[in-house]
Amino acid sequence: MPSPDRDDQLHLAAFVTAGPGRPGGWRHPASVSDWRSAAYYRRIGRTLERARFDLVFFADILAVPDRYGGSPDPQLRHGALGSMRLDPTPVLGVLAGATEHLGLAATVSTTYAEPYSVARSFATLDHLSGGRAAWNVVTSFQDAEARNFGRETHIDRASRYLRAEEFVRVTAELWDSWDDDALVLDRDAPLFADPARVHRVDHHGAWFDVQGPLNVARPPQGYPVLIQAGASPAGRDFASRWADVIFCSHASLESARDFYADIKGRAAAHGRDPREIKILPAITPIVADTTEAARAKSAELADLVVPEAGLSTLSYHLDIDLAPFPHDERLPDVDVPGVQGHYQEVRELTEKHGMTLRQLGRRYGGTHEGDFVGTPREVADGLEEWFTGGACDGFTVTAVYQPGAFDEFGEGVVPELQRRGLFRTDYEGTTLRDHLGLARPTAGEWRRRAAREDTP
Numbered sequence: 242m243p244s245p246d247r248d249d250q251l252h253l254a255a256f257v258t259a260g261p262g263r264p265g266g267w268r269h270p271a272s273v274s275d276w277r278s279a280a281y282y283r284r285i286g287r288t289l290e291r292a293r294f295d296l297v298f299f300a301d302i303l304a305v306p307d308r309y310g311g312s313p314d315p316q317l318r319h320g321a322l323g324s325m326r327l328d329p330t331p332v333l334g335v336l337a338g339a340t341e342h343l344g345l346a347a348t349v350s351t352t353y354a355e356p357y358s359v360a361r362s363f364a365t366l367d368h369l370s371g372g373r374a375a376w377n378v379v380t381s382f383q384d385a386e387a388r389n390f391g392r393e394t395h396i397d398r399a400s401r402y403l404r405a406e407e408f409v410r411v412t413a414e415l416w417d418s419w420d421d422d423a424l425v426l427d428r429d430a431p432l433f434a435d436p437a438r439v440h441r442v443d444h445h446g447a448w449f450d451v452q453g454p455l456n457v458a459r460p461p462q463g464y465p466v467l468i469q470a471g472a473s474p475a476g477r478d479f480a481s482r483w484a485d486v487i488f489c490s491h492a493s494l495e496s497a498r499d500f501y502a503d504i505k506g507r508a509a510a511h512g513r514d515p516r517e518i519k520i521l522p523a524i525t526p527i528v529a530d531t532t533e534a535a536r537a538k539s540a541e542l543a544d545l546v547v548p549e550a551g552l553s554t555l556s557y558h559l560d561i562d563l564a565p566f567p568h569d570e571r572l573p574d575v576d577v578p579g580v581q582g583h584y585q586e587v588r589e590l591t592e593k594h595g596m597t598l599r600q601l602g603r604r605y606g607g608t609h610e611g612d613f614v615g616t617p618r619e620v621a622d623g624l625e626e627w628f629t630g631g632a633c634d635g636f637t638v639t640a641v642y643q644p645g646a647f648d649e650f651g652e653g654v655v656p657e658l659q660r661r662g663l664f665r666t667d668y669e670g671t672t673l674r675d676h677l678g679l680a681r682p683t684a685g686e687w688r689r690r691a692a693r694e695d696t697p
């Protein structure tokens with residue numbers, strides 16, 4: 242049934258780590274190990290574009306996590322999620338040249354970067370790609386990251402969201418510092434850029450002092466697409482005001498539905514049309530020709546995950562050292578300074594399936610969010626149920642092994658979704674905003690999205 246909050250067709254993002262990805266996945270015979278080569282990313286980009294994905298998204302962190310037992314060893318030994326990550330921004334430069342339609346998203350932290358450099362990188366990428374850039378705005382959550390940037394500990398959640406608020410606002414002002422028609426290119430006059438249409442920003446705030454203007458013309462999309470994944474109340478509030486796309490992760494349809502209603506409600510309360518925000522929960526489908534083969538593959542992948550690999554990732558996600566907890570007992574209730582969304586997910590798993598910490602480690606390391614395991618038709622049934630059931634506007638697809646699982650999804654599940662009229666058969670526009678059905682922001686749009694009390 243069509244919903245006033247949702248498009249008729251779903252949107253697809255791909256979640257890629259510029260490294261080995263899933264702890265068991267890199268050990269699977271179908272995975273390819275040249276994560277350090279441009280060819281590897283070109284191949285993934287072309288696969289996703291053939292499957293008509295909206296965008297590819299590169300997650301990123303700024304440390305080798307050491308929260309589990311105070312050491313990075315388990316992450317490194319097991320090729321866990323945080324073991325190796327190339328810097329995603331240059332990787333997107335490679336992809337901009339290898340693809341024509343695919344949206345290109347990289348993660349940059351507002352806690353450790355500066356607005357001028359972020360505005361400049363994403364404006365550059367938006368020009369180079371013809372309007373396909375997106376920025377995943379994160380605030381980071383690990384002390385290990387703080388220690389790489391001259392601090393002992395990470396700043397508290399409230400302060401980091403205040404900094405993020407000011408950061409995004411200044412970045413948007415910098416994108417607006419060139420009027421859309423500022424670049425004149427009149428050779429005879431001569432007039433390269435009209436100085437009257439290029440403005441200083443003169444921002445002076447609690448965290449940043451930025452004069453401007455930017456030294457790059459206004460991006461083709463006005464603002465590159467903004468992605469956020471806040472899960473705490475402060476994070477949800479920030480995301481529902483600023484984000485065009487929201488990433489989240491859920492262990493069940495019910496929790497996905499609650500989150501969806503909460504974010505759309507918050508967006509409406511901030512005066513936004515709920516359709517302006519696309520909520521794309523992460524899923525890790527396992528696809529095979531028969532149900533039995535998919536289940537066997539799932540079991541085979543689970544066997545490749547050493548519990549410590551998943552627990553060391555969960556430790557840094559929750560910002561809790563899980564090494565001293567008894568591994569043959571359930572995870573007790575704990576106060577989580579780290580990612581609340583991941584905690585809710587593992588609490589749900591612990592309670593629903595009575596998992597011990599060791600089982601949880603194996604499960605978390607091989608995460609199959611949403612339990613979409615089966616034939617292309619069965620997986621499409623599950624996705625359709627979430628989409629039509631008010632749980633999402635589409636999905637962020639993670640590969641159990643890279644890059645093969647993207648091929649399987651693109652060649653099996655996508656045609657099934659297309660047959661049902663749930664997904665595009667071709668791109669209709671050229672920019673990422675076109676794919677997502679989002680309007681190009683006019684200059685000054687940041688005023689509408691900023692926290693009201695902060696807006697002058």
Ligand SMILES: Cc1cc2nc3c(=O)[nH]c(=O)nc-3n(C[C@H](O)[C@H](O)[C@H](O)COP(=O)(O)O)c2cc1C
Pocket residue numbers: 299300301302348378379380381382469470471472473474475476477488489490523579580581582637
């Ligand atoms: C699908 C997904 C992808 C994420 N990717 C990143 C990432 O690449 N880097 C990062 O630092 N945080 C990432 N996060 C974490 C979020 O940015 C955020 O910190 C987290 O959801 C906790 O929200 P909170 O800060 O409101 O507690 C991701 C979260 C989700 C659900």
